[in-house]
Amino acid sequence: MIDVGLFNYWAVIVLMMVGFYTLIARGNLVKKLIGLNVFQTSVIMMYVTMGKIEGGTAPILVESGEHVVYSNPIPHVLMLTAIVVGVATLALGLSLVVRINEAYGTIEEDAIMDEAL
Amino acid sequence: MTGFVDVALLILLAVTGVAIIRQRNLFAAVMLAGIYSLVSAGLFVVMDAVDVAFTEAAVGAGISTVLMLGTLALVGYKEHKPQHTPILPMFVVLVTGGILVYGTSEMPRYGEADNPVHLHVAPHYLEESEHEIHIPNVVTSVLASYRGYDTMGETAVIFAAMVGVLLLLSRGPLPLRVFHKGQWVTLPPGARHEDPPRAGVPEEGDGDG
Amino acid sequence: MDDRVILRIGAKILIPFILLFALYVQFHGDYGPGGGFQAGVIFAAAFVLYALVFGLGNAVKVLPPQAVYVCGALGVMIYMGVGFVTMALGGAFLDYNVLAPDPTHGQHYGILAVELGVLVTVFGVMVALFYAFAGRRRLDL
Numbered sequence: 001m002i003d004v005g006l007f008n009y010w011a012v013i014v015l016m017m018v019g020f021y022t023l024i025a026r027g028n029l030v031k032k033l034i035g036l037n038v039f040q041t042s043v044i045m046m047y048v049t050m051g052k053i054e055g056g057t058a059p060i061l062v063e064s065g066e067h068v069v070y071s072n073p074i075p076h077v078l079m080l081t082a083i084v085v086g087v088a089t090l091a092l093g094l095s096l097v098v099r100i101n102e103a104y105g106t107i108e109e110d111a112i113m114d115e116a117l
Numbered sequence: 118m119t120g121f122v123d124v125a126l127l128i129l130l131a132v133t134g135v136a137i138i139r140q141r142n143l144f145a146a147v148m149l150a151g152i153y154s155l156v157s158a159g160l161f162v163v164m165d166a167v168d169v170a171f172t173e174a175a176v177g178a179g180i181s182t183v184l185m186l187g188t189l190a191l192v193g194y195k196e197h198k199p200q201h202t203p204i205l206p207m208f209v210v211l212v213t214g215g216i217l218v219y220g221t222s223e224m225p226r227y228g229e230a231d232n233p234v235h236l237h238v239a240p241h242y243l244e245e246s247e248h249e250i251h252i253p254n255v256v257t258s259v260l261a262s263y264r265g266y267d268t269m270g271e272t273a274v275i276f277a278a279m280v281g282v283l284l285l286l287s288r289g290p291l292p293l294r295v296f297h298k299g300q301w302v303t304l305p306p307g308a309r310h311e312d313p314p315r316a317g318v319p320e321e322g323d324g325d326g
Numbered sequence: 327m328d329d330r331v332i333l334r335i336g337a338k339i340l341i342p343f344i345l346l347f348a349l350y351v352q353f354h355g356d357y358g359p360g361g362g363f364q365a366g367v368i369f370a371a372a373f374v375l376y377a378l379v380f381g382l383g384n385a386v387k388v389l390p391p392q393a394v395y396v397c398g399a400l401g402v403m404i405y406m407g408v409g410f411v412t413m414a415l416g417g418a419f420l421d422y423n424v425l426a427p428d429p430t431h432g433q434h435y436g437i438l439a440v441e442l443g444v445l446v447t448v449f450g451v452m453v454a455l456f457y458a459f460a461g462r463r464r465l466d467l
Contacts, residue, residue: 009221011127017214018134025206028196030143030188034150037181038134041157044169052164053235054228059165059255060358061247069230071165072239073255077264080256081271083172084363084448087181088278091455094188095285098462101192108197167359171351175367180452183374187459251430252356252437260361261437265420268440269405272447279398279451286458 008049015042027109029097033090040086044079051075119163126160143194144186151182168256330379337379344372352445356434362441366448374456382460391461394453401447408439 019042022035051072059073101107104115133153140146154177161170225232242259250258260268352365377385409419417424422436 005226006221006224007124008127008227009224010218011124011131013214013217013221014131015127015134016217017210018131018138020213021203021206021210022138024209025199025201025203026138026196027199028143030185030192031146031196034137034146034185037150037177038137038153041154041173041177044173045157045160048161048164048166048169049227050225050232050234051166052228053230056165056228056230058167058359059243060167061243061253061255070243070255072235073242073259074239075234076166076169076256077259077267079166079169080172080260080361080363081268083169083176084367085271085274085278087176087184088275088451088455090181091184091459092278092281092285094184095282095458098188098191098459099285107192110197110200168361168364171359171364172367175364175371179371180367180374180455183378184455184459187456187462191459191462249430250433250437252434254356254358254361256359257355257361257437257441258433261440262422262433265409265436265440268444269402269409269420272402272405272444275451276398276402276447279395279454282455282458283395286462 009046012042012046012049015045018042029100029107029109030094033093033097036093037086037090040082044082047075047079122163123160126156126163129156130160141196141198143189143196146196147182147185147189150185151178154178154181168254333379337375341372341376344368344375348372352441355441356437362444363448366445367452369445369449370452370456373453377456377460382457386457389453391454391457394450394457397446397450398454399447399450401443401445401450404443404446405440408436408443412436 016039019035019037019039023032023039026032026035051074053069053071056069056071059070059076061070062068097107100112104112106112106115130153133149133156137146137149137153140149154173158170158174158178161167161173225234242255242263246252246255246258246263250262252258348365348368351360351368352362355361355365373385373389376388408422412421412424413419415424420436420440422433423429425432425435
């Protein structure tokens with residue numbers, strides 16, 4: 001058993017930075033949305049990390065005599081709905097990308113800026 | 118052992134994330150995003166969030182990937198080389214990350230039972246849900262009963278997203294407006310920017326963009 | 327299309343099981359991992375698979391877009407309807423205890439009903455999103 005300590009939070013921050021970098025440094029709109037997705041997953045991971053209890057099990061109650069430790073169900077509930085809402089907003093973003101492509105003929109940010117000026 | 122799997126999966130996720138950034142073929146990037154979702158679903162199982170893992174595997178690796186591929190079929194899958202130097206975004210990202218890492222020094226340690234999150238409300242759900250609701254899956258009972266308002270809102274939100282997407286995509290393509298040889302020209306739907314505006318009708322005095 | 331025999335037969339074998347698994351996930355959600363969100367997505371995935379293998383034209387014949395849009399709205403109405411039914415029975419909005427003489431039974435009925443609403447909405451929205459993207463023509467083709 002290795003001690004995880006705060007490693008999970010740091011890893012989540014690294015993933016968040018990966019998504020953030022994709023979001024601000026890349027000009028392609030689909031790539032930006034993928035970065036946003038990575039960012040979102042890292043936030044979900046952070047919540048789930050907070051819900052974990054060492055030695056616990058999934059919060060599905062079992063009939064047994066001895067004392068069972070369950071992980072915290074609240075972050076799971078919140079993130080469950082966040083994932084589904086995430087895909088809905090992703091679809092909205094992608095449909096905007098489709099319309100931008102139809103209007104400008106490109107989905108590269110720089111080319112759109114040149115076009116618009 | 119759990120700790121080892123946890124750390125290994127997180128490293129795998131970071132590698133996949135960097136591969137997504139570096140990959141310039143969007144088709145490959147979308148497939149990598151699907152892999153990323155699947156690996157994160159595995160990580161959620163390790164952290165006991167089986168319902169979240171289930172949703173992430175079905176939604177993140179399934180539906181999102183299909184939607185992104187559908188978009189790529191419409192917009193093409195080549196990403197241009199970035200024209201700016203990555204120094205400024207890198208600086209912003211590193212500063213933000215540094216501040217966040219500094220912030221984690223106050224965070225409770227991973228997996229301890231007396232962390233502040235576990236002290237309020239959650240014990241009530243875990244202990245009373247058996248008597249009040251009488252179904253074993255606490256996530257379902259919190260989702261549908263204790264926090265039913267939340268879920269109702271989420272359902273309404275995804276319905277609203279559907280309405281938005283249909284508003285954007287159910288209309289036909291609009292005509293294209295381009296600035297060609299000093300004047301604004303309307304091209305019929307389906308024309309590309311590179312095409313000479315042979316079918317277009319030149320318009321006067323509309324050049325302010 | 328016609329020469330991909332393995333793909334077509336494989337999809338034909340898989341689709342009923344995917345639908346059945348979605349129903350299992352829906353109704354076993356009280357006892358194990360699962361629930362309306364996951365079941366709705368899996369249910370939609372079966373139709374997405376059908377559309378990918380047999381073409382959008384056939385999928386639209388099986389499941390017309392209008393039906394899908396109605397599903398998307400109907401689920402939200404089921405969910406809110408449960409809330410209004412509980413209010414009519416003298417409880418608070420979404421207070422399932424009043425749905426049956428025994429409060430825990432009432433909770434069971436309420437959870438079943440709202441999960442059904444979530445299933446219907448998520449299924450409708452996911453298939454509608456797929457139809458919207460797949461039905462769009464690429465301009466330069």
